[in-house]
Amino acid sequence: MFLLAAEEAAAHSWLYDNVWLIPALPAAAFVLILFFGKRLPNKGAEIGIAAIVTAFILAVLTTFTWIGDIADSGAHSEEAHSLVVDGGEAIPVDLTAEEGEVRGAPIINEVEWFGIGTDANRATLGTEANGHGEPAGGEGDTHADSDGHAEKSAFSISIGTWVDGQSVMMLFVVTFISLLVHIYSTDYVNGDRRYTHYFAFLSLFTASMLFMVLSSSTLQLIVGWELVGVCSFALIGHWWEDQANSDAALKAFLTNRVGDIGLLIGMTILYFAADQSFSIKTINEMAVAGDISKGTLQIAALCLMAAVMSKSGQFILHTWLPDAMAGPTPVSALIHAATMVVAGVYMIGRLYPVFFVGFGIAGGSINVMAFIGGLTCVGGGLLAFVQRDIKKVLAYSTVSQLGYMVLALGMGAYTAGMFHLFTHAFFKACLFLGAGSVSHACHHSFDMKADMGGLRKYMPTTFATFMIGTAALAGIPPLAGFWSKDEILVGAGVWPGTEGNGTYTIPFIFGMITAAMTAAYMTRAVWLTFFGDYRGHEEPHESGPRITVPLVILASMAVVVGFFNMPSGFVKALRLPEGWAHKFEDWVEPAGVATFVSKEANKFTHAKPSLSLAVVATALAVGAGFLVWNYYKRLYAMDPKATEYTNGMASRIPPLAAGHRVLENKYYLDHLYTGVIAGGTKGPLARAANWTNQNILDGLVNAVGSTSVVAGRFIYRFIDQGVVDGTVNASGSTASRLGQLLRGMQSGQVRQYATLMFGAATVLVAVFIFAV
Amino acid sequence: MFLNQFLFLAAILFCIGVYGVLTRKNGVLVLMSIELILNAVNINLVAFGAFHQHLSGQVFALFVIAVAAAEVGVGLAIVLLIYRNRRSINVAEANILKG
Amino acid sequence: MTYLVLQTQLTDTGEWIANIFFYIIAAVAIVAALRMVTTNNVVHASLYLLVVLSAVAATYVILGAEFAAATQILVYLGAIMVLLLFGVMLTRAKIGAETDLDHDQKWIGALVAASLGAVMGYSLWEGFGDVRMPADQVPQRTEAVADEIFSTYIVPFEALSVLLLAALIGAVVVARRD
The missing domain is CATH 1.20.120.1200 (NADH-ubiquinone/plastoquinone oxidoreductase chain 6, subunit NuoJ)
Known part of the structure; x- marks a missing residue:
């Protein structure tokens, strides 16, 4: 193996060249656990944790080195931006240039993975080629043919590492969350019969995710993408004895296959469009320089969007994600909240020029990506209202937040999308692990309505961390979610004075609605879980330190990570050092966007933050949360054990004629009204003095509650369960019928199989010869 | 000499080998036909090695010979096992793969 | 020679x-x-x-x-x-001679083999029709082959020895009488 592209002349850190160690460590741990795990005192968990701790330390060191290099290479990103962006027309920036010329340019190390074929006239890759030289005393005539040198094969595939802000950020997030999840799991799955297997796959997942993150070629990206899919499959079905779990695993896997077809087609198109190159760098450069036509890029981007839709749970391929909650909760936190599901978002960021140019993001008002993202964040949020299962609420919330990220990227708000990915990983992992802790206390139930309630008294630590996570998710300042959400809304360029890449009015409205909705459904979940009276059977208890410590760490991260990207206006207002503003953008963005998207027609602009927008969005979120809070407070006053005003609504809305449904809904509304009014009348003071006030409040509560519940139920029942699941089922039964048909061919005669095999090979060869 | 002389010889031997694999019932004869196929491949490897004046063709032919030895060893073990269990090495009777 | x-x-x-x-x-x-x-x-x-x-x-x-x-x-x-x-x-x-060595439907095998031969023959003719061996x-030489195997192809060679060992053990396990 010889280095092909270690071109950096500048002596950069040892870490950059050896960053492959970070995925290699958990991969080695996987093998070790598989072979020796069962014989060790801790059943293999110690190997996994040791590997991930080392990987984490390396990732942190890499992060700091990267930040240091960025700090050394320029005072502030603005200069670098103007240097490249405003400086002119279509500079295909040389990314292999020395460190410091282009700040944040990726550092790529590649080795030839394998090569196929040679040039026709190329005689040899003989002994000399690989540096073994003439054997001592060997006679020259035997080596008449050995004057070849190490040239690349005609078709070669490279494997390598790509270090830039985006991948360093992901390295940090993945190793950090994975470490906490490993520690958490030692308690959570303690005593499980496949404890060792669990840790082995946790390690394999971490390795695959890191491998994918460091991809330097699209092929490597695909391999990593599929590997994380396999690990996800194995971990969702960890308790496969239960039919529902193995069904969920299969559903996740098959739904992802649908998107993977898009990924393969998209990457193939890009391969041919970029003069037969798998290199992400080449593809991006050609996309920027206009060497690939916009139409081609658009088709490729559309195909890749299908992959994003399946992997990152976007409408309409999101259905697997809530089902994936069948897996162990730490897995949900790691894979289905913080890391794997953002693979799609990460891929968009990695190939951002393709999407940016292909969808014409600059100067647009709507595009496929922004639309899908917007639809997903609203649709997912609505669905979160009607769930009983706390993990499903979080799952739909994840769907919704992933939609937010895609929405951001679709509007050209690259940093905002990446930043939201970053912050979301921490607070959503915190929420999921919190939900796991709650279920640990409530005897492994996730049903908020039946088995929870009032838990704040019993589990103070979990409650506190869950509240912080909720507030961060809802976008309450100054927690992490507020900063990233605010940036996304700013990035739409709709609000006066924000000046984004275009005027994304519809996505902006979607984003505002989601901001309000997120606060509302999380308030509902928090109320049902932690407030009111306990509805379960036995006394719940706080979880042990191996569960609470990761929670506390994640919660504190959820508090602080938002400050990495404060707007400069805010920094000035607080009289903080000016360098504190836009740090995240500084560290992560330059290589991702500014150096790539530099052509005049596809000019990339940064939106300007707006204080008024932040205030309005926060007010919306707080207002929505407050309304829901009030709703449940009234309910509690009426009946401390109640969880909704009517019981069994879901069972009483049959998918009958529309008229029936309207009736049912009206019926429902009546109950809601009665309940709210009855609740209101319980306080005599309120009835007497604040009659008007209460009525307006009630109306608002009813409107919000009923609209979201009805819409959520409708989407869940008809689109989610009906259309999407129906399609999946139909494809299943078709496959089954086909299988019956093909069964006749399975005679068990090896000879017949061999005949078919050779016959098919003949046909294939003929096709290759005559058709190509 | 043409390169094709050798390639055609290899192709013909290959096809005869395929015919043998597909028609023979006796397990040992099937194994022999497989050897024929492997030899045909080896001719190709050596012929291209000679054509390109390159050693890797011959080296790979050697590897294939070694793999063939392993294959025959395991294949005969399987045939013996089948014979011991069914008193026959008729591959047509070994059909419990039937779906 | x-x-x-x-x-x-x-x-x-x-x-x-x-x-x-x-x-x-x-x-x-x-x-x-x-x-x-x-x-x-x-x-x-x-x-x-x-x-x-x-x-x-x-x-x-x-x-x-x-x-x-x-x-x-x-x-x-x-x-x-x-x-x-x-x-x-x-x-x-x-x-001696046996009667039951072949399958009944030999023509299928013959057809597959013949069509395979036709396809291969065509492609060889098209691809290397007039290519001569170097004059x-x-x-x-064996010495050069040895150098090649033990330098460039040392890893496949080692893998091959593992394969042979595995085949040896496998054959023993499969054929052994229990």
């Missing part, structure tokens, strides 16, 4: 003679192979295979691959053939 063979090819007459040798060897190989897959005597079939393998070894000599030829004779004729004959004996094949062939 191979050096001699190749030297003779340098002249036109020499090449002509080499061609004649090749075609004789090829004819023997093809006829023996055909007999091998059609004969109704298992022992005869193995003897025909012996002929084919020897002819292939001779082809290697013509191509200047002396070590491959030697290995072919040592491993194939010496070891694999003996193994196959053991197989014939251990499965108590009749020494100044030098034999690929």
Whole structure:
């Protein structure tokens, strides 16, 4: 193996060249656990944790080195931006240039993975080629043919590492969350019969995710993408004895296959469009320089969007994600909240020029990506209202937040999308692990309505961390979610004075609605879980330190990570050092966007933050949360054990004629009204003095509650369960019928199989010869 | 000499080998036909090695010979096992793969 | 020996003679192979295979691959053939002719083999129709082959030894009587 592209002349850190160690460590741990795990005192968990701790330390060191290099290479990103962006027309920036010329340019190390074929006239890759030289005393005539040198094969595939802000950020997030999840799991799955297997796959997942993150070629990206899919499959079905779990695993896997077809087609198109190159760098450069036509890029981007839709749970391929909650909760936190599901978002960021140019993001008002993202964040949020299962609420919330990220990227708000990915990983992992802790206390139930309630008294630590996570998710300042959400809304360029890449009015409205909705459904979940009276059977208890410590760490991260990207206006207002503003953008963005998207027609602009927008969005979120809070407070006053005003609504809305449904809904509304009014009348003071006030409040509560519940139920029942699941089922039964048909061919005669095999090979060869 | 002389010889031997694999019932004869196929491949490897004046063709032919030895060893073990269990090495009777 | 063979090819007459040798060897190989897959005597079939393998070894000599030829004779004729004959004996094949060696529907196999041959023949004709072997062939000496194996191909070589070990153990495990 010889280095092909270690071109950096500048002596950069040892870490950059050896960053492959970070995925290699958990991969080695996987093998070790598989072979020796069962014989060790801790059943293999110690190997996994040791590997991930080392990987984490390396990732942190890499992060700091990267930040240091960025700090050394320029005072502030603005200069670098103007240097490249405003400086002119279509500079295909040389990314292999020395460190410091282009700040944040990726550092790529590649080795030839394998090569196929040679040039026709190329005689040899003989002994000399690989540096073994003439054997001592060997006679020259035997080596008449050995004057070849190490040239690349005609078709070669490279494997390598790509270090830039985006991948360093992901390295940090993945190793950090994975470490906490490993520690958490030692308690959570303690005593499980496949404890060792669990840790082995946790390690394999971490390795695959890191491998994918460091991809330097699209092929490597695909391999990593599929590997994380396999690990996800194995971990969702960890308790496969239960039919529902193995069904969920299969559903996740098959739904992802649908998107993977898009990924393969998209990457193939890009391969041919970029003069037969798998290199992400080449593809991006050609996309920027206009060497690939916009139409081609658009088709490729559309195909890749299908992959994003399946992997990152976007409408309409999101259905697997809530089902994936069948897996162990730490897995949900790691894979289905913080890391794997953002693979799609990460891929968009990695190939951002393709999407940016292909969808014409600059100067647009709507595009496929922004639309899908917007639809997903609203649709997912609505669905979160009607769930009983706390993990499903979080799952739909994840769907919704992933939609937010895609929405951001679709509007050209690259940093905002990446930043939201970053912050979301921490607070959503915190929420999921919190939900796991709650279920640990409530005897492994996730049903908020039946088995929870009032838990704040019993589990103070979990409650506190869950509240912080909720507030961060809802976008309450100054927690992490507020900063990233605010940036996304700013990035739409709709609000006066924000000046984004275009005027994304519809996505902006979607984003505002989601901001309000997120606060509302999380308030509902928090109320049902932690407030009111306990509805379960036995006394719940706080979880042990191996569960609470990761929670506390994640919660504190959820508090602080938002400050990495404060707007400069805010920094000035607080009289903080000016360098504190836009740090995240500084560290992560330059290589991702500014150096790539530099052509005049596809000019990339940064939106300007707006204080008024932040205030309005926060007010919306707080207002929505407050309304829901009030709703449940009234309910509690009426009946401390109640969880909704009517019981069994879901069972009483049959998918009958529309008229029936309207009736049912009206019926429902009546109950809601009665309940709210009855609740209101319980306080005599309120009835007497604040009659008007209460009525307006009630109306608002009813409107919000009923609209979201009805819409959520409708989407869940008809689109989610009906259309999407129906399609999946139909494809299943078709496959089954086909299988019956093909069964006749399975005679068990090896000879017949061999005949078919050779016959098919003949046909294939003929096709290759005559058709190509 | 043409390169094709050798390639055609290899192709013909290959096809005869395929015919043998597909028609023979006796397990040992099937194994022999497989050897024929492997030899045909080896001719190709050596012929291209000679054509390109390159050693890797011959080296790979050697590897294939070694793999063939392993294959025959395991294949005969399987045939013996089948014979011991069914008193026959008729591959047509070994059909419990039937779906 | 191979050096001699190749030297003779340098002249036109020499090449002509080499061609004649090749075609004789090829004819023997093809006829023996055909007999091998059609004969109704298992022992005869193995003897025909012996002929084919020897002819292939001779082809290697013509191509200047002396070590491959030697290995072919040592491993194939010496070891694999003996193994196959053991197989014939251990499965108590009749020494005389048998009637039930072939499947009933031989034409399917023939059709597949023939179409495969047609496709391959066409592509070879199209691809290498008039490509000549280099005129100044030098034999690929065993020493050079050894250098190549133990430098460039050392990793595959080691993997191969593991494979042989695995096959050894596998064969013992599969065939052992419990």
